[in-house]
Amino acid sequence: ILWVSLHEQIRTFIQMRTNLKVVDNSGAKRVMCIQSLRGKKGARLGDMIIGSVKEAQPRGKVKKGDVVYGVVVRAAMKKGRSDGSEVQFDDNAIVIVNNKGELIGTRVFGPVPHELRKKKHLKILALAEHIV
């Protein structure tokens, strides 16, 4: 979190040691990013990351300590759109996928942006509650 002036709180990229919320039903609750697969400075909305599961539900498809891939579906950093608008969420959230990009869970909670359509994560868009 950066502060440029007293009013603007600028959120930055998702990088190593960033804690992210997991918003599908794969079993994990919190994941810490250990590597961003795109970008030198870190991952943005719609990118894939590699993370380590820090907290998991007792009976789920992933356990604590697993190294998993994830797709960022909500980022606190604003993402610009081609029509001049920008969008930013209140928290950082990912959805757990395998290294090919296929979902491990079967449900996705919360809103997702339609940047995922361009990144070809259509399954996530199909399962989402709300597309922003």
Next chain:
Amino acid sequence: GTRGNPLKLMDCAAPRVEQSFAEPLRSCSWSPIIPRDGVQAYGFCTRALAARGFSTVGTAEVSVEDEDSSSPMVEHPPRIKFKRPDKTARHIMNILNKEAVDKVRTERTIPDVQPGCIVQMRVQVPENKRRESTLKGIVIARRNAGIATTFRLRRLVAGVGVESVFPLYSPNIKEIKILDRKKVRRAKLYYLRDRMNALKK
């Protein structure tokens, strides 16, 4: 030059008070116009100076840049402040901005969105297969920058707070409807990020 101007001003002053722009044209028509661009500009300048000093009629629209080469005695209906071309060049961006804003404002009415308004808008997003979506939220900030005026909308979507920045004059925004205006005492309401029930009076 500048010596001649005060004289002409005074001559134009008498018939000038509270009259339309046609008057100074006729009253200054005696001033010798040597057909050279520099002096023509001063002729304009005189008229404009007189108009600026004494007019109580509202200002007219911006003069387009190509008018500086036309002949001085042609009647241009609403004409303004034509300064010397190098002076106009300094605020040409301002003029262009105003023109662009006026153009959009004549096409559709855009309400006055201020921070604290609860707003419902219909947006057409090309990425979303051109489906019109309805967004409802509270305006927490507004940034004035001519045609690039943007406002920040905060809404709760499926339990998660989402903030979006929209250009006010964007053609993608089909309609903005103001539902409610809350009384706020600042221009940027970023404190709402922490306290969501701060405005429920």
